[in-house]
Amino acid sequence: MLSATESDRVQVVLVNSRNPLNIGAAARAMSNFGFPHLRVVHPYPVAFREAKSAVDAEPVLAAAEEFEQLHEAVADCSLVVGTTAGSRRDLEEPLSSLEAAASIIRTRLRSGSRVAILFGSEKVGLSNHDLSHCQLLLRIPTRSDHSSMNLGQAVAIVMYELIRQTAPEATNETPAAAPDPPLATAGEKERLITLLLEALSINGYPHRTTPATIEAKVRRLVRHLALTPSDLHHWLGLLRQLLWKLRATQRPPQE
């Protein structure tokens, strides 16, 4: 987790992005995770300026700064990080995992440094010239058969990893640890829900309840059950017995 001051020290730098829609998507993801500063190097100028000045432009996009050259865009940053997806064999620098790089970036932000994070164009990524500006290269772990990421998605993942809360407080929100045996599927549990609802509907519902509230309640309760298929089978059997008896209450009295 980063403080607002720390997030404020991050400069996201899009290099040679050609599509204003992707620049807008990157700006939106930055806003989602609290990073206000976007710099754009050598975009298609007309399209970029139109997108930037649109009435409904994302504030991050509206405030974006434009540079002609990469070295100008990173001039005030003391750590410059290049991003790549998949594996590149042409790199001189070793690649860090996104996680390891994010940890380094957070440390530098905490110590007061300004950090630039570079994203290349959709087609070719960062050039070797762009990478020559970087002290650290990070890799988003896409699979080798399909490594090329959408620009907005790549920015979203890096922003997420920067603020990811490895939180002690997450523990008390965590639901019960998953049980080991294979469990009944949602479809199998649906049968239990159906039988229970039929049983409860016979002879009507209690005062001030409706079928919808009962259904929501039963669904929630059954969903919480961690049943093996075998136990589910036995519960269905018991419920069928009860249902058989309940149906008798609907019959007209024997003469």
Next chain:
Amino acid sequence: MLSATESDRVQVVLVNSRNPLNIGAAARAMSNFGFPHLRVVHPYPVAFREAKSAVDAEPVLAAAEEFEQLHEAVADCSLVVGTTAGSRRDLEEPLSSLEAAASIIRTRLRSGSRVAILFGSEKVGLSNHDLSHCQLLLRIPTRSDHSSMNLGQAVAIVMYELIRQTAPEATNETPAAAPDPPLATAGEKERLITLLLEALSINGYPHRTTPATIEAKVRRLVRHLALTPSDLHHWLGLLRQLLWKLRATQRPPQE
């Protein structure tokens, strides 16, 4: 990190997505991280089918399955996970952090379970009805002032978190295993057993069963249930309703 077999057990389910471009973006992110199975519930049919059958369609999209109803799309999954961004105050269930949820999901995938991960529409997210199908809700940690995420970006972040390689050096950041929530005691469960046995005894047992075998079976089944005190309380309430109806079958016919 997941094996191909484990990734194969994940079903990404897009509910009420309206924009085929976003469905395509979600499919691309899935492909980047090695998740092949996409299900789409109630999309705009014409636009979806056109996008799916396009010559250059992403293979994940081309193979996507379409369903009319959510319960059909999750019927074969034993864990159903809902996703939300930001904070929602209208939820009955506690929200897990994405990290904690991903850890639970990986455990379930390793044990052979099939897991559905639901994403709602761009505008309104998952409805309360959609969430009623979920056993686990996860939250992507966007900031409260701008919590609404682009669908493709949300899918990308969740896929990334599922395969994220927790580096050895990250272990000291890793939250401790979650403590189990307090569960109903054996004594509280005994009340459930008592009510069930009374319900089953009314009007006699099925042929060739005895009170002792029924009691052993019921006790074993109830013992297997990991119920919170609150859920136990609700189950007792439902059972009392059934019992009240069943007792009516014992009364002599009204004249």
